[in-house]
Amino acid sequence: MVEKYTVGICLVLAIFFFFGMGSAGVASPLASSPVTSTPVSNTTPAVSTSDVYTAPIGAFTTSDVYAEPNTTYDIDYLFYSRGYGPGTVTCNVSAYDFFGYVPDDELTASMVPSVFTVEPGHVYHSRLHVVTGQAFASPKKLNSPIYRISTYQINIDLNITLQNDTFNYGDDSVSIRGGAFIPGLPAVESDRLTIPENDTAFDLQTGESYSIPLEFSRGQGIGNVSYNISDTSLNVTVTPAEFVSRSAQSYPAQLSVHADRSLTPGNYSFTLDAAGASGIESPYSRVFFVNVTAPAEVPTQSSLPIAFVVFAVIVSGILLRDRPIY
Structure with missing residues (x-):
């Protein structure tokens, strides 16, 4: 009886470790997996609506x-x-x-x-x-x-x-x-468009999005600014896309890039243009390069080990059925 008991326990452990550990390396495409991928994004939070875009605003046309x-x-x-x-x-x-x-x-x-x-x-x-x-x-x-x-x-x-x-x-x-005109005075005030240098080229998986912070500053005067995006297979938006800006203020915005799941992997690009900006701090057009890749494969747990564990328990029960109680 002891031999049957020992054989049953060994059988359960052997089957469990063999099929349980062996199935850990099995992988399947993300599309067939119930696991949801995490969007690729930088750590900069989304820009909230600020009163610089909504409060009454005014300025002289020159300073x-x-x-x-x-x-x-x-x-x-x-x-x-x-x-x-x-x-x-x-x-x-x-x-x-x-x-x-x-x-x-x-x-x-x-x-x-x-x-x-x-x-x-x-x-x-x-x-x-x-x-x-x-x-x-x-x-x-x-x-x-x-x-x-x-x-x-x-x-x-x-x-x-x-x-x-x-x-x-x-x-x-x-x-x-x-008085006498002094060359270089006053200092030339120029509009500025600030974009993190590391965010003009990045990788993006299909089905995911990437967010980039923008900031516009007007050198002097007041006027309209609008962000225009060139034709691209990517989904690109800017929030806000159009606003009134004046000197001595900064205007944050959010550029969002999304790659559809149906998009073919490859290299894509688009141009962002700040219409209404002028000055020596140009260019006010920036080109972005995006390398779109297919979703990465993620490990999945095979259902076979569960079936064999159940089978092992049944076999062990049969082997131990006649084991006497001491």
Whole structure:
């Protein structure tokens, strides 16, 4: 009886280890496996909707002007109401230099109109009216220790107040410069499109997606920017795809690339173009290269070991059926 008991236990263990361990190397295509693959993606989180895309926004069309004494200058100001309105917009300006607020015989500044009513979804035009006086860029100031090491400059700040103190991005400033023109001043402000260098070429399996962070910064002024994608077999989207941007602000976005399961593995490319951008920080068109591969095979557990284990248990039961109880 002991021999039958020992034979049964050995039979169970042998069959279990032989078929259980042997089946670990069996693989099947991902398409026939119930295992769901994890999308290929970088660790940058999706960009959430920010008020830089929704709050009222405004800016001057230029940020620097070279001026002469006894001269009049008008600088355009554009205000995008977006979702704000109906309501009023109030403009307040102040002028100052290194010594403090400037006197009227040096410069005066005002917004025309200084108060206006807006409706949602419209663009409104105002202007900064600047008049320089006889004392503008006077020899006394130009020969001061401060201006001997810096160009003569008066800053004009604009403060925008909306009805009910609604939050906005309407404040801006302009520099009025005088005296001898110094080459290179003011520094050239350029739009910038920032994309992680390692994200312009990557691998992607069919059925998966990849996310890339973008950031646009406008050098000066205000205007529309839209992201355009060239023709490609990949599914490529940008969120947001179009927006209004102004100077002194950054605008994050998310570029998403998806390869359909039916897409043939191979090398693909597409071009992203930021229409409306300009400056020396070009190019504003970037080419992306994507190597699309087939899904990787994943291990699956064969159903054969289970059947043999059941069989072994049955055989062991038969062998041990007549074993006496001590």
